[in-house]
Amino acid sequence: MTGATNDESVVALIKDLSARLAAAASGIDERIGQEAPPTTTTTPLHRARxxxxxxxxxxxxxxxxxxHEPAWDMLLALYVAWQDRQVMNVKTLVSRADAPVTTSQRWIEHLAKLGLVTRVVDPVDRRRIEVSLSDDGRRAIEAYLAAIG
Structure with a gap:
């Protein structure tokens, strides 16, 4: 493809997205002043899912x-796995990130440096590394899920 063709498709995508957002916003404008819809109680796990x-x-x-936010995808997947009391290894976590393996592995390393995840060698198969949210990571995700709830 030429640069002009790429530019045209980006412009078309932006116009389409703008139209969709405008349509959604007009629906919101019509509902302003009306009675608020009933709220439903959801758990942080439901919000994460x-x-x-x-x-x-x-x-x-x-x-x-x-x-493209592999770190966020991984943090959400780890939170759900923690809630479900499931162990997640690097290979499984990488598959949830929807990113190339090397990119995902770099993000896991970065998340570990930030103290949001921990990595432990699988006691049964020492070639596998288990990844889980750290306590700080879990608290941060739960605080975010509560704030959007």
Whole structure:
């Protein structure tokens, strides 16, 4: 493809996204002043799962490169695994990040340096590394999920 063709497709995507956002905003404007819809009580786990599903869903409608956040995908996956009392190894976590293996591994390393995740050698298979949220990582994710709840 030529640069002009790429520019044209980006412009078309932006116009389409702008139109969708304008349509959504007009729906919001119409509801302002109306009675608020009933709230539902959801747990942090439900919110985390909903975020994961929303992230998958938007890839069906918009170009994937607009939403490249492997660290966030991994943190959400680790939170759900912690809630479900499941162990996650590096290979499984990398698959949840929807990013190249080397990129995902660099993010795991960075998350560990930030103290958000811990890595432990699998006691049964020493070639595998188990990854989990640290206490600080879990508290940060739960605080975020509470704030958006």
């Amino acid at each position: 909903a975020l994961i599903e929303q992230r998958r869903l938007r890839r069906r409608f918009l170009p994937e490169e607009l939403f």
